[in-house]
Amino acid sequence: MVTTATLPPPGIVGLDPAWSRLVTAVDADGVERTWHVLDTEVAAGGTVLCVHGNPTWSYAFRAVLATPPAGWRVVAIDHLDMGYSERTGTHRPLARRIDDLGRLTAALGLTGPVVLLAHDWGGPIALGWALEHRDHLAGVVLTNTAVHQPEDAPAPGLIRSARLPAMLETVTVRTPTFLRGATALSRPQLPPAVRDAYAAPYASAERRAAIGGFVRDIPLEPDHPSAVVLDGIADRLGELAEVPALLLWGPKDPVFSDRYLHDLEARLPQADVHRVEGASHLTPEDADLAEALRRWIPARVSTGPTAVPTEPDAVPAEPDAGPAEPDAVPAAAADEPRTPLWAALAEPHRADTDAIVEPPAPGDELRRPRRWTFRELSGDVHALAAGLHAHGVQPGDRVACMVTPGRELAVLLYACWRLGAVVVVADAGLGPKGLSRALRSAAPGYLVGIPRALAAATALRWPGRRIAAGDPPAALRRSANVEVTLDQLIARGYRLIDRGPGPLAHGQELIAARRSPRATHEPDTVLPPPPAADAEAAIAFTSGSTGPAKGVVYRHRQLEAQRDALRRAYAIGDDDRLVAAFAPFALYGPALGITSMVPDMDVTAPASLTAAALADAVAATEATLVFASPAALTNVARTANELRGDQRTALAGVRTLMSAGAPVPAALLRRLAAVVPNAAAHTPYGMTECLPVADIDLTTIEAVGPGNGVCVGHPVPGVEVAISPLDANGAATGPLVREPGVTGEVCVAAPHVKDRYDRLAITELTSSRDPGWHRSGDVGHLDAHGRLWVEGRLAHLITSAAGPVTPVGIEQRVEAIEHVAMAAAVGVGPAGTEQVVVVVATDPAPGARQLAPLTLVDRVRAAVPEVDIAAVLVVPELPVDIRHQSKIDRARLSREAAEMLAGRGLDRRRRRGEASGADGTGDGTSASDGDGTSASDGDGVSVSDGDGDGGGS
C-alpha cells in the first residue's frame, strides 16, 4: 500500500516544475515519509507556508508561488497521502497531521518568521502547528475554514451527507465525486485543464483513500476522537491575540458559510477581514490570494524582512516628505469637547420647536402636516434606546435600518446611536441582489424594516432578528418572524424610564406614556453609558456603480465631524429649517438642531418629487435650506409651471439649494433659479466615504467656465485635498501633491473621512495606503485657485499609447454639440494602448447602435482636438445607474464598443478547415488560456475594487 512521493508529471497548467521537491521526514512512528512540496527556495527573510485542505493539493497555491510578496519565500506542502506526497496506507487524524506538519517544517529548514496560509481543513492543521510554533509565527491567513461548529446551526449539509457511512467510501474514495465536486463550485467555471490538474494526483481509488480519511476525521459528534483536538485549538486561539491575522473569505461557499467566518472573527478579534464578493469555497481560485498577500503582509507583518527592496507596484510609495507634502489630518478634534449626535435633541431652548415634520397622513382631509417637537423626539429616542436595550440590543450590535426617511427613522437612528448600536443603512436603490449582498456582508444582529423590507428580508433570507417599523398586518408579522414593533419598544422604554404604567402595546397608551410628565426624566439610569467617540456608529453602503456596493464604517467622532462640516460649510444656525429629498441629509436635521422634513415623495425614486410637493414641504417648515438629488431637481424644474402663487411665495424663502449625489448640470441649476429665486444654488462634492469634500455655487460654476472635467469647487473648511499623479499605465502611484494642473487620483483627508471599509480589509489597505488619507477612486486635478476638477473615475481611465485620458472633459465638450444628448468616452483595446471611442446618445435617437455619420465624427474630433478619437458611435440611450440616473456604466459601454469595433470573423472551424485542407496541417491544440489563477474580470474578485490599479481589463 505504501507508494513513495513523486514529482508531479510535466505539463500541469500553471505549475513550474522547478518548484517541486521531495523532502523526507520521520513521522511519530519513527517511519521515514517522503513529502512533495512546492518551494520557491529564494533567499528571503520570511516564509509563507501554505497548507491545503481536502480534496486539493499544493497546486491551489501556485499563484502565490508565482507572484509572492516581495522578499518572501513561499512553501506549499502536500499532506501525507494527499497530492504527490507518500501514500502511507495509514489513517492520519488531526492530531497526527499537526505532528506530521511540525516534523516536516523541521526537516524543511524554514527561513525566518512564518506566515501561515491555510484553506479548508488545512486551517485546523495550520492553527495546531501555529500554537506549537509561536516563536516562528509572524502571521496567520485563513481562508474558508473552520475550527468550531457554531452551536446554533447544523453542520453543513454537504459534509453531513458525505459523512453518511453508506456514502462516504463511494463519494470520496471509490469515485471521484467529492474530488471533482470541489473544483466545480467556482463561478465562472474553472478551465478544464485546471480542474484536471486538481484531480491529477488522485487518479485511482487507492490514491484517493485519504480524501475519505479527511472526511471521516471531521468531528461532527462530540465523542469523535478528533473533537477534543479541534476544540483545544479553537479554545486556544486567544493565545494568538498578538499575531496579525487575515480572514479572507469566499461568501458563496456552501460549506464554510459566513457563519464560520463570524465564529473565527470572534476568536481572532484582531483579524483583518476581507470578503471577496462572488467567491465560493475554492478561494485560491476564486479570489486573488497572491495579490491580497502582497498587500497585507507588508502592511501588517512587522517581523518580516526589512532589507529586501520592495516592488514599486506591490507596495505603495511612501508619501514624499518634500515641501509639497500635504499636512496630515487635523488631529486637534480628539482633545476638543465632544457634542454627541443626539445632544441637540435635548437642549432646553428648542424643546418646543418642531424637530420633524411629515406630510399629512393619507386620510387627513384637512391636509395638516404632522409635527413632532424636539421634546417629543428626544423622549421617543431615549425610550426606544431603552426599549431596544431591554429587547437585547447591546452596544456594538449592528442594526439594519430599512425604514423610510421621516420621524420613525430619525427616532430609530438616534436611539441606536445613543444606545451604542451600529446602524446599517443600505439604499433600496441597490436592488434586491445588491441589498442581499450588502446585508450578508454587514451581518446585522437586528433588522428593523417597514412591511416591504420585512417581506423582502423573509424572501431573500437576510440576516438579523426582525423588528417591525409601523404597524404591519398580523400575517406579515408571523411570516416575517417579527419579534416586536418599534412602537412597542418605545412604549416599553417609556415604561422603563418612568417605571410608569403597566404593559403597553397600542397607540393610545403610547401617546399617554409620551405625555407622561416623567417621560424625559433620567433615561440614562436605564441605559448603558453613551458610546465613546471612537465607538462604531454606522455602516453605509456605496452606490455599487463601479462594482459590488462596499460597506463603509463610521465611528461617532466621524459622524459628529460630518455634522459639523455641514454646519460650517453652509453656515447652518438655529434659524434654519431643512427640507431634504436626499436621504442622508434628512437624517442630520435633528443633530443640527433644526426642523427637518422629507417632502411627499417616494424616496427610492428621486424623480417622483414634484415642484408642488417641494413647495408644500417648504411652506410647512418655512424652510431655508433645500437638499435634493439632480434627478429630483430635474423633475421639480419640469413641474414648476404647476405651482400656485402661495407655493411660489414659500419657495422664495429658501436661501440655499443644495444638490448632490451626481454631477449637476449648470443648465439645471439655472432653471431652478426661477423656482427658488432667492436661493444660492450649491453643489457639494463627495462620496459615501467622505461627504462633503468640496462645494461650488452656480455663480462660481459660471465664472470658471469650461475646463478639463467638472469643477467641484474649493474643499470645504476642514477638508484637505491632494492629488496622487498617474503613471504611464494610468495607475495612481505618485506621491500626494497639490501642484495645479497635475492629474491624478483625488485623495482626501478630513475628520469626517470614513473609518474603514467593512470586511474589505485589502480594499481598505489600498484606499488608505497614505496614512490619514482616503483615496477616492476619482481622477481630477487642482487649478491655480485651489479648486478641484473631477475628470472621471480611476476605473474609467483610458490608457492610450499617448498616456492616460480622462473621460469627463471629453464628454462635456461633446455634449455641447448640437443634437448630442449625452456622451461617454471609453477605451477599447489592451491596457496601455487603448483607443478612445466616444459613444453618444443623440436627439433624435437612432434606432440602434451604429457608427456615427461622418459629419458628427468631424464635429466630435473638432471639439476634442488634443485626443485622437478612433471612432464615434451613436446609441439610443446610454446605460446609467439606478440610484442617480446619471452615472454612466462605462464598463458596459466599453465592452459593447469593443465588440462592435472588432468586427467579426467567419466561423473559425469552417475557415480553419479550408486552411488545413490547403496545406495539410492543423494543430488542434489551442493554447489553454493562462494558468487560471486570476479570473480577469475583476468584478468582485479583484481585491482592489474601485482602486483601478489592481488590474482587470
Add this chain to the structure above:
Amino acid sequence: MKVLVTGASGLLGRGTALALASRGNEVTVLQRRPSGLAGTEAGAGPPIREVLGDIADAEVVRRAMTGQDGVVHLAARVGVVGTEEEFHRANVDGTLQVVAAARALHVPRLVHVSTPSVAHAGEPLVGAGADPADTVHTIGHYARSKARAEQLALGAADALGVVAIRPHLVWGPGDPQLVGRIVERARAGRLALIDDGAALIDTTYIDNAVDALVAALDHAEDDAVRGRAFVISNGQPRTVAELLARICRAAGLPAPHRRVPLPVAYAGGAAAERLWARLGRTDDPPMTSFLAEQLATAHWFDQREVRTALHWEPRVGLEEGFERLAAWFAAGAHA
C-alpha cells in the same frame, strides 16, 4: 552611406529611395523594369543608380549589392493571382539571394519589408503585437511566401543588422493599391461596405512608412531592433466605413452606402478567385475571400515599442494625409 533599395517601382520603394537620396545617401535601385528614378538627383546625394533584373537572380543581386552599406528590400510579388511557384520565386528566392549576398559581401544592414499578414490568419487583431511569422496558418501564397521570406531574413541576424518592418496598409497620393482600387470601384458604383464597416483598421500614410524604413535602416544594428519584426502604422485606427468614406471624399466621390454581409462577400471573393484562375487573368479580382475577411475584422497594432526602438514617430496624421490626398486628386495628378 551607400544603400540599395530593391523594388523601387512601387509607391513605398520609390519614396524610400528618394528620401535616402535627398538626405545625401548614395542610392542604387534594383527592380525588373525601369523605375524612372535612374539619374534622379534628389537633395544632397549623387544621382540615383539603377540596376535592372530579377531579384531571384544571384548575379544581378550580387552586382547591385556590391559596395553597399545597407539594403532596404522591398521587391516582392503581391496580390492573389499567380501560382505558388511564382510567389515563392519572387518572395522567398528573392529574399534568399538578398540575404546571401549581404552575408557574402558583408553588407552590415538589411531592412526586410514584410507584411502583418505573415503572422495572422483572419482573427480580429486588437492592439496586437508582431507575432513571429507563421508559414503554417497564414492564408494564401502571398502571405505564406512572405512569412518564409521573413524567417529567412531574420535568420541572418547572427551576422547582419537585420530587421523586418511590416507596414500596415500604406496609402497616399499616387497609391494604386488601396486608394486606386477604392476610387476605381467607387467611380464604377461598385464599392460596398462589408457588414457595417465597423471594424477598426490601422493604416499608414506613405510618408510615415518611408520615415519608418529610413529609421529602421539607421537603427538596424541596435540591440532593440536587430533580429526583430515590427508592425508599423499611423497608430490611428479608424473604422473601415470611415476610411472608405474619407478616401471617396478626397476623390470627390460619395461614400459607399451599399452593404454586403461578410459571408456573401467571402463566398463571392472565393468564387471570383476561382473564376480568375480559370480565365487565367493576371490582374487581381475585385474581391477575394481573404480581403473580405480583412475588411470585416479589426486590425490594429500596439505601436509603443516600435516607436521607441526605431526612434520614429509618424509625422503626418491621418487628417493631414487625407487633405494631401484631396489636394492631389484636385490637382488632377492622377489623370
